[in-house]
Amino acid sequence: MEGDLIKINEWLLPLAWLYGIGVKTRNALFEAGILKSRSFDIPVISVGNITVGGTGKTPHTEYLIRLLQKKYKVAVLSRGYKRKSHGFILSRPDTPMTTLGDEPFQMKEKFPDIYVAVDKNRCRGIERLCNAQIAPGTEVVLLDDAFQQRSEKPGSNILLVDYHRMICDDKLLPAGRLREPKEGRNRANIVIVTKCPADIKPMGFRVISKALRLYPYQKLYFSTLKYKNLIPLFGGKERPLKDLKFHEHILLLTGIASPEQMRMDLERYGTEITPLSFGDHHYFSSRDLTCLHETYAAMPAPKLIVTTEKDATRLKDLAGLSEEVKKGLYALPIEIEILQNQQETFNENIIDYVLKNSRNSILAKK
Secondary structure (H helix, E strand, O other), rough: OOOOOOOOOHHHHHHHHHHHHHHHHHHHHHHHHOOEEEEEOEEEEEEOOOHHHHHOOOHHHHHHHHHHHOOOOEEEEEEEOOOOOHHHHEEOOOOOOHHHHHHHHHHHHOOOOOOEEOOOOOHHHHHHHHHOOOOOOEEEEEEOOOOOOEOOOOEEEEEEEEEOOOOHHHOEEOOOOEEHHHHHHHHOEEEEEEEOOOOOOHHHHHHHHHHHHHOOOOOOEEEEEEEEEEOOOOOOOOHHHHOOOOOEEEEEOOOOOHHHHHHHHHHOOOEEEEEEEOOOOOOOOOHHHHHHHHHHHOOOEEEEEEEHHHHHHHHHOOOOOOHHHHHHEEEEEEEEEHHHHHHHHHHHHHHHHHHOOHHHHHHHHO
C-alpha cells in the first residue's frame, strides 16, 4: 500500500525544522528573482524528485530516451554522483565507469547513439551540449536528478514520487527523506507516482490524486516497474524471471537507495531471498567481496545472485570475484510502464513539448 515504507525519526524533527528554514529561504530567493534561473533555447526536460534517492529516476530517464531518440538527437546530463573526475565530461566509447559514475555509464552502454555528459554545474553542462563543436546536432537535453538545481530552468519539469513513500506523509531531512518542503512539487509540470502495483485499483488512483493536491496546470501519471530477462554478467544465457525454479535461492546484491521494492517483487516468484545491501552508489571493497563470497557459499543450491544494472556497472571490472560468483551473477534490467492507459497521452505530452520548443520552431517564430 502507498506510504508503507515511510519511517520518521521524530527526535530529529528540530534539526529538520532548521534545515527547512534554509531550503525555504533559498527557494524564496529564486522565486523573487534575487537568485537567477537561466532558460535555454533548446528543449530541456528535468527528471527528479524531492526525496533522497530511490524513486526510479534512471528507468524513467531511459523511457524518455527510447521515446525521443527515434526523432531527435538526445543528450543526457547528470551530476555523475560519486564519479572520480571533475568538471564537464562528455562520454566517449572508451570512457570508464569511474569517470562518469554508475548511472550515466549505464545509460551510455545501453544507448550508444546519444550524448551522455556529466557536470555538477548544470548550466555549463547544457551550454557545452549545445555547442556544435563539442556535441554537434543536440536537439533535446534530459537532466537527470536536477529538481533542486534551480540555476537552470527546464522547459518541462518532471517530478517523481515513490508510491511507497508519498511526499505528503514524509518529513524533511534528517527526520525524513525530503530534500525540500513538499510544496516544492508546485514547480513540476508533470508528476509521476512511481513503483505502483500493476493491479492498483481505481480507488487508489483517486486517493493519491487527492492527497497530492496538484494544481490544474500539473499533469499526473502513474507508473509501474517492468522487469526484463536476467542478464548474466560474465557469459551465458539470459533467464526469464518466470523460469526461476520454485524455492530457488537468490542472493539480492544491491547498492541502491531503496532495494525493498525489488525484494518484494522477486518474492512473488516463490524464491527465497537473502538480501545483501550496501549504500547507494557503493564501491565494493575487498571486505565486501569476502562478505559476498561467504554469504553465497553458505546458501543451499539451487542458487544465483541478482543485482541491479547500476550495481553491475561497478561489478563487471571488479577484481577478486570467484568463478562461482561470476557464474551465478545476473543483472535484472528494469523498465517502466505508464498505467491507466495513459502511455500514449504521456508520450504525446513529451513530444509536443519538444516539437514546440525545438530550435527550428523558435527560429520560425522569430
